[in-house]
Amino acid sequence: MSFALSSAAAASVARVSSKATLRGRSLRARSKATRPVRAMAVKAEVNQLKDGDKKGLVDSVETFIFDCDGVIWKGDSLIEGVPETIAMLRDMGKRLIFVTNNSTKSRAGYLKKFLGLGLEITAEEVFSSSFAAAAYLESVNFPKDKKVYVVGEVGILEELDGVGIQYLGGEADGDKKVTLSAGQLMEHDPDVAAVIVGFDRNVNYYKIQYATLCIRENPGCQFIATNTDAVTHLTDAQEWAGNGSMVGAIKGSTKREPTVVGKPAPFMLDYIANKFDIRKDQICMVGDRLDTDILFGKDGGLRTLLVLSGVTDEATLKSPENEIHPDYYTSKLADLLTIKASVNA
Ligand SMILES: [Mg+2]
Numbered sequence: 001m002s003f004a005l006s007s008a009a010a011a012s013v014a015r016v017s018s019k020a021t022l023r024g025r026s027l028r029a030r031s032k033a034t035r036p037v038r039a040m041a042v043k044a045e046v047n048q049l050k051d052g053d054k055k056g057l058v059d060s061v062e063t064f065i066f067d068c069d070g071v072i073w074k075g076d077s078l079i080e081g082v083p084e085t086i087a088m089l090r091d092m093g094k095r096l097i098f099v100t101n102n103s104t105k106s107r108a109g110y111l112k113k114f115l116g117l118g119l120e121i122t123a124e125e126v127f128s129s130s131f132a133a134a135a136y137l138e139s140v141n142f143p144k145d146k147k148v149y150v151v152g153e154v155g156i157l158e159e160l161d162g163v164g165i166q167y168l169g170g171e172a173d174g175d176k177k178v179t180l181s182a183g184q185l186m187e188h189d190p191d192v193a194a195v196i197v198g199f200d201r202n203v204n205y206y207k208i209q210y211a212t213l214c215i216r217e218n219p220g221c222q223f224i225a226t227n228t229d230a231v232t233h234l235t236d237a238q239e240w241a242g243n244g245s246m247v248g249a250i251k252g253s254t255k256r257e258p259t260v261v262g263k264p265a266p267f268m269l270d271y272i273a274n275k276f277d278i279r280k281d282q283i284c285m286v287g288d289r290l291d292t293d294i295l296f297g298k299d300g301g302l303r304t305l306l307v308l309s310g311v312t313d314e315a316t317l318k319s320p321e322n323e324i325h326p327d328y329y330t331s332k333l334a335d336l337l338t339i340k341a342s343v344n345a
Pocket of ligand 1: 067068069070071287288289310
């Protein structure tokens with residue numbers, strides 16, 4: 001793997017992730033006095049994708065970046081009409097890229113999932129935040145004699161293996177318990193030079209303490225978050241605490257802000273644009289979340305299409321509280337299929 005993007009990408013992570021964080025916060029922190037003005041502006045900015053807009057939107061871009069959960073699938077079920085829509089876009093010569101903030105699988109793991117669902121895609125077309133974490137460390141020339149401590153699942157471990165970076169933690173520490181006795185202290189490896197925090201269904205106090213010791217006591221130790229999503233959809237019955245909760249634990253104990261590599265931070269976008277040599281204004285980001293997918297697209301200068309087949313409903317989109325407005329919104333990806341019908345008519 002080569003990472004020509006390196007320093008530019010690293011710089012942009014720091015620069016724009018803080019901007020994204022600030023914008024995310026502004027959703028709640030904005031003073032009430034400004035809201036009526038915003039509310040009036042919202043109505044004009046929220047555009048439902050009409051049949052007459054579809055061909056123009058598709059023709060105006062050469063690449064589509066799709067979020068996965070809520071756009072392509074829900075849990076382990078494909079969303080209606082996705083295979084046909086993907087096939088249509090491929091026939092139209094579009095480049096298709098699939099991006100996910102979920103770090104529990106590696107790119108190879110996601111490829112298996114796509115193929116298992118009957119979607120013919122290639123490994124090159126998949127970008128997960130687990131991959132982004134490993135790619136980021138490689139882009140900053142992470143020393144091969146140093147190690148990473150992982151709060152997270154197998155996806156991150158597989159991606160670190162892929163770039164030859166040593167690690168500890170992750171699944172191996174899933175069952176560890178802290179039992180305290182007088183004068184006890186936890187040892188930690190002084191060669192840990194980065195902590196990656198990703199979604200971890202076996203997070204525990206041992207991992208939190210170990211990660212905290214590395215960040216606080218190893219000079220220069222980096223703190224990397226695959227993403228800071230507040231919630232995730234482990235089942236379709238309710239929202240579950242997302243990686244924001246794991247990152248929040250480490251932020252709380254270290255008083256440090258992480259470098260975020262997943263959406264809405266720009267690292268993956270810069271990486272993809274550089275790898276495929278694509279102009280950002282010729283990319284359309286399709287996602288189901290405003291504060292990750294659509295913000296990622298808007299901050300990056302992409303066209304944006306929100307689908308209502310995932311976490312965002314129309315009321316949330318049109319709420320005066322919402323300040324993140326996609327270029328268009330539609331109920332599901334397969335709504336684009338009417339282009340085909342009109343071409344064939
Ligand atoms: Mg999603």
